[in-house]
Amino acid sequence: MSPTHTGGTAGATAVPADLDPCGREDHPDCGIRDVLDRIGDKWSVLVIVELAGGPRRFRELQRAIDGISQRMLTLTVRRLERDGLVLRTVYPTVPARVDYRLTGTGAGLTHLVKALAEWSLTHRAAIAEARSRYDRAHPGHDIR
């Protein structure tokens, strides 16, 4: 395929209205960023997935999520709590016992996360192949 065509560009030119929550693109922050930042960070999704299996204590989470440091687990779980996605409960026993569970809002997110996870699995092979193909075609040119 040698695309020599400089004529009219094919396809629609407008962003579908249902995908443009900002109204205008010159307004970068429109709410979706907040959620995406949470979804995107290294550990939140793993915490959500783990909590989807039911309430967990701090140490249970840490053991379940391989590689997470105490500090990052604390931060992650605090941010999720702050956003109202996770409910933190402290039992005044000795030693203290704390458990975490998804709120209704958080549980709703799990459906999306689940869809994302399924999509990932479905396309994992294709993506891996695309990557190696790209790397083969562009030697020495590292992106990542």
Next chain:
Amino acid sequence: MSPTHTGGTAGATAVPADLDPCGREDHPDCGIRDVLDRIGDKWSVLVIVELAGGPRRFRELQRAIDGISQRMLTLTVRRLERDGLVLRTVYPTVPARVDYRLTGTGAGLTHLVKALAEWSLTHRAAIAEARSRYDRAHPGHDIR
């Protein structure tokens, strides 16, 4: 009783753990990370959303996505290309003309992104409120 609890908008709804795409929870890295890293980074989603409206040239993307630097647009679009989510076409004109469009795989991701965007919009208010409530209840204690 009266366990001290903070945060959370509604009562927790336990979700059955059919979410584990890895088979085992002690093995959290199973491909979903790759996709999440792409979803999670600052610009990929915005590029995908923009391309959902049809093919775009480099400058069009940059103008549409407010705040993105040339460097980051290049990197973002290259990574998406490498993953086989975006197709890059170079027309040998002078000056060069390049356009980007979603591949079939990339278009599939659009649906998920769209779902995520809708979820964000729906819960934006609740999240914002949860945050300010948290911040009110925990003064001086910043998480972000």
Next chain:
DNA sequence: CCGTATCCGACATGATACTG
């Protein structure tokens, strides 16, 4: 127009030690 190449600061994350 469409990039690439550098430099650099800010922030996220990790390691470690300490507390209630």
Next chain:
DNA sequence: CAGTATCATGTCGGATACGG
């Protein structure tokens, strides 16, 4: 057990300048 505090560091992303 469930954190907090502190320090070190690696990466991300922005600004800028240059090149095809």
